[in-house]
Amino acid sequence: MRTLGRYIFREILSSAIIGTVLATCVIFLQGVGPLLGLVVRSSAGLGTVAWLFALGMPAVLPLTIPFGVLVGILIGLGRMSSDGEITAMRAAGVSGRRVVWSVMTFALMAAVMAGTASLKLAPLALRESTRLVHKLAATQITAEIQPRIFEEQFPDTILYVGDVRHAGDNVVVWRNVFMADLTPPEQRASGLKEKSAEPLVTVAREAVAVPDVENNRIQLSLRHASTHEMGKDAVASDAYWPRGEQVLEAAPPGQVRTRPILEMTTTELGRHTGPESPLRTEAQIELHRRFALPVACLMLALVGIPLGVSSRKGGKSAGYVWGVFLAFFCYHLSFISLVGLAKQQAVPVVVAVWTPNAAFAIAGLILLARMERGGRRDPLGAIWGRITETAAALRKRFGGRGQAANGRAVKMRLGVLPQIVDTYILSTFLFYFIVLLTSFVALTEVYNFFELLGDMVRNNIPLSKMFSYLAFLTPKLVYDILPISVLVAVLVTFGVLSKQNEVTAFKACGVSLHRLALPILIVSGLFSVALFAFDHYWVPQANRRQEALRTEIKGGAPQSYLLPDRKWIKGKGSRIYYYRYFDFTGGVIAGVTVYELDPETFALRRQISAESARWQPSLATWVFENGWYSEFKDSRRRSYTPFPVQTFPELNEEPSYFRKEVVPDKQMNFRQLDQYIRDLHQSGFDTVKLRVQFYRKFSVPLFALIMAMISVPFGFLVGSRGAMAGIGVSIGIAMGYWGVGVLFEQLGNANQLPPAVAAWSPDAVFALAGLYLMLRMRS
Numbered sequence: 001m002r003t004l005g006r007y008i009f010r011e012i013l014s015s016a017i018i019g020t021v022l023a024t025c026v027i028f029l030q031g032v033g034p035l036l037g038l039v040v041r042s043s044a045g046l047g048t049v050a051w052l053f054a055l056g057m058p059a060v061l062p063l064t065i066p067f068g069v070l071v072g073i074l075i076g077l078g079r080m081s082s083d084g085e086i087t088a089m090r091a092a093g094v095s096g097r098r099v100v101w102s103v104m105t106f107a108l109m110a111a112v113m114a115g116t117a118s119l120k121l122a123p124l125a126l127r128e129s130t131r132l133v134h135k136l137a138a139t140q141i142t143a144e145i146q147p148r149i150f151e152e153q154f155p156d157t158i159l160y161v162g163d164v165r166h167a168g169d170n171v172v173v174w175r176n177v178f179m180a181d182l183t184p185p186e187q188r189a190s191g192l193k194e195k196s197a198e199p200l201v202t203v204a205r206e207a208v209a210v211p212d213v214e215n216n217r218i219q220l221s222l223r224h225a226s227t228h229e230m231g232k233d234a235v236a237s238d239a240y241w242p243r244g245e246q247v248l249e250a251a252p253p254g255q256v257r258t259r260p261i262l263e264m265t266t267t268e269l270g271r272h273t274g275p276e277s278p279l280r281t282e283a284q285i286e287l288h289r290r291f292a293l294p295v296a297c298l299m300l301a302l303v304g305i306p307l308g309v310s311s312r313k314g315g316k317s318a319g320y321v322w323g324v325f326l327a328f329f330c331y332h333l334s335f336i337s338l339v340g341l342a343k344q345q346a347v348p349v350v351v352a353v354w355t356p357n358a359a360f361a362i363a364g365l366i367l368l369a370r371m372e373r374g375g376r377r378d379p380l381g382a383i384w385g386r387i388t389e390t391a392a393a394l395r396k397r398f399g400g401r402g403q404a405a406n407g408r409a410v411k412m413r414l415g416v417l418p419q420i421v422d423t424y425i426l427s428t429f430l431f432y433f434i435v436l437l438t439s440f441v442a443l444t445e446v447y448n449f450f451e452l453l454g455d456m457v458r459n460n461i462p463l464s465k466m467f468s469y470l471a472f473l474t475p476k477l478v479y480d481i482l483p484i485s486v487l488v489a490v491l492v493t494f495g496v497l498s499k500q501n502e503v504t505a506f507k508a509c510g511v512s513l514h515r516l517a518l519p520i521l522i523v524s525g526l527f528s529v530a531l532f533a534f535d536h537y538w539v540p541q542a543n544r545r546q547e548a549l550r551t552e553i554k555g556g557a558p559q560s561y562l563l564p565d566r567k568w569i570k571g572k573g574s575r576i577y578y579y580r581y582f583d584f585t586g587g588v589i590a591g592v593t594v595y596e597l598d599p600e601t602f603a604l605r606r607q608i609s610a611e612s613a614r615w616q617p618s619l620a621t622w623v624f625e626n627g628w629y630s631e632f633k634d635s636r637r638r639s640y641t642p643f644p645v646q647t648f649p650e651l652n653e654e655p656s657y658f659r660k661e662v663v664p665d666k667q668m669n670f671r672q673l674d675q676y677i678r679d680l681h682q683s684g685f686d687t688v689k690l691r692v693q694f695y696r697k698f699s700v701p702l703f704a705l706i707m708a709m710i711s712v713p714f715g716f717l718v719g720s721r722g723a724m725a726g727i728g729v730s731i732g733i734a735m736g737y738w739g740v741g742v743l744f745e746q747l748g749n750a751n752q753l754p755p756a757v758a759a760w761s762p763d764a765v766f767a768l769a770g771l772y773l774m775l776r777m778r779s
Contacts, residue, residue, distance in 0.1 A: 016072025058121035077308025107301035115294035302364025340454020472546035494715030524708035531701035587615035695759030709770030
């Protein structure tokens with residue numbers, strides 16, 4: 001490679017690496033939540049965590065390397081074109097097509113790397129990560145036990161623990177333990193001659209739980225425990241002991257979801273593409289995808305070369321924006337849509353997978369042929385130039401620039417900030433904020449449209465319903481994206497002011513940087529208040545509608561979000577209900593058993609069992625039919641009293657008490673969520689994750705202000721370093737925000753941190769960082 005070729009190669013390489021790394025981090029962070037949750041619950045070592053994260057990279061690289069190649073080409077060649085180096089080459093008699101060989105060599109090397117990751121590394125990494133996830137899942141046997149909820153993770157066993165405290169060295173002490181063995185009667189080892197009609201119940205005042213990871217079980221040392229079992233014909237079996245040992249078998253770790261197609265080697269995939277294979281379509285799609293994505297490096301390079309060479313305006317930021325548009329939205333969205341149609345067998349697999357590559361190849365060859373003839377045209381610079389010119393015109397119109405009359409008019413328009421400089425800064429910030437927020441929301445809407453296009457065609461969903469879904473999705477997107485839009489808008493606003501030396505002029509006139517940032521901080525604080533109100537009044541209702549519409553588009557059955565087969569529920573006081581069926585419309589419970597426990601010792605005091613129970617509103621209690629009840633006189637005896645009809649006035653839980661609606665937290669405001677948590681907690685449901693989300697209802701909106709605080713110092717710093725530095729900083733801060741937020745959320749979900757601490761810690765970390773940077777800023 002000659003001097004010119006090496007120069008072009010180096011110019012492209014740095015931007016391509018940055019683009020690939022940023023895209024890889026962004027995509028990887030989108031799915032890191034469940035992985036972090038597993039790591040937190042299993043208390044894995046740092047080396048295991050790093051290795052598990054590294055195993056997730058090969059599957060992402062085939063998607064991000066083509067994006068990095070296109071970004072590198074657009075930024076590298078765009079910089080050369082904007083600095084006049086392409087013009088100098090042509091003046092020296094070197095054709096613009098001379099760059100093609102160097103760029104295509106770079107693209108070929110990138111394709112080889114992406115092909116290695118796609119064909120070999122990704123399947124092996126997925127297999128190893130699945131094995132490691134299975135191993136980590138087996139080490140969290142007691143980590144999931146939460147107090148005052150019914151644990152159903154143990155096969156054929158229901159566990160309820162009143163309190164949990166850690167005694168060190170993986171030893172946990174449970175207080176007020178209730179266990180019900182649901183093993184079928186014919187399989188249960190029992191001293192009863194008759195088959196048991198009720199679950200075998202074990203209650204204990206205290207139990208020391210020690211995990212036995214090798215055998216996938218928990219060894220329990222019970223204290224002040226007893227077992228109770230009632231068979232047919234009123235044959236009872238009760239046993240009491242001050243101390244005893246019992247084993248609690250955990251669910252097998254092999255229940256972790258696997259992805260067989262993705263984990264197959266390329267050779268194994270080839271064997272499943274025959275007509276006799278039940279996985280033929282999925283295997284064909286995956287096989288062609290593994291070859292098509294690396295080839296995309298070459299196809300995107302063909303388009304990127306003429307666009308980069310012809311670009312004279314916009315510089316690095318324009319190249320990055322066009323890279324996102326071409327690689328992500330044009331190529332990736334068309335790829336997803338066509339693959340979705342191929343899964344429904346509406347389009348041949350080969351046509352679906354390879355059409356985006358073919359389209360980009362044709363477009364690239366046409367642009368290359370016209371590159372020298374249309375050398376003076378600048379498609380990227382023209383569009384980007386219009387955007388920047390519009391921004392400059394609006395700043396000039398609303399800025400005032402020293403005219404008192406104009407300043408008075410602008411002051412009357414805004415009516416909040418007292419000086420012209422505040423209006424000038426704020427108008428620039430709001431312009432970029434609105435453009436960015438609208439762009440991010442629109443791009444996400446387009447992505448969702450193409451993602452669901454195959455499902456819409458398959459399920460004959462009208463286009464109007466799809467547009468309704470996108471409309472109801474918009475409030476959620478605005479709520480999620482607004483803090484990031486504030487971040488980028490602040491960086492762009494102060495970056496532009498710094499690059500044009502306007503900040504220097506302000507400082508020379510005695511205006512400090514803190515004073516310049518004041519209007520943006522005030523407006524960002526108002527944005528936080530507006531986000532909280534928006535989430536309270538609008539977002540939950542919109543989320544309910546968009547989730548229902550998405551389920552319909554995906555072909556799912558309409559959901560009522562109810563659990564009518566809930567077998568166990570905590571009643572008022574220390575009562576536990578068990579039933580086989582609940583008819584909510586008629587207020588009838590079938591096969592009901594009530595266990596009344598002593599609140600102090602947690603010993604069984606009374607057991608009621610009946611074929612059915614009907615709610616009687618006039619009596620405000622349940623009427624039990626064809627059953628019996630036992631009262632335990634002391635630690636050794638129990639009475640047995642059958643009845644055809646019987647009422648127990650103290651059992652006054654209404655049918656609505658048992659009807660617990662499973663509503664996602666995003667479909668409730670903070671008041672509804674608070675009441676929902678109280679109801680579920682009273683009934684013995686796990687509410688740890690919901691409590692974390694409750695506090696996030698208050699902490700997340702505040703991030704609009706925190707993003708402004710932390711981005712103001714960076715905005716002044718990156719102004720002299722170009723737009724690429726601003727983009728890199730904004731993406732880096734956004735990734736840090738996502739990563740820290742997900743980490744603390746998973747710590748809270750795993751009960752490693754109090755819910756309030758888990759929700760507010762990201763705000764505290766970034767707020768302190770923002771205050772430190774602002775105080776250190778040379779104003």
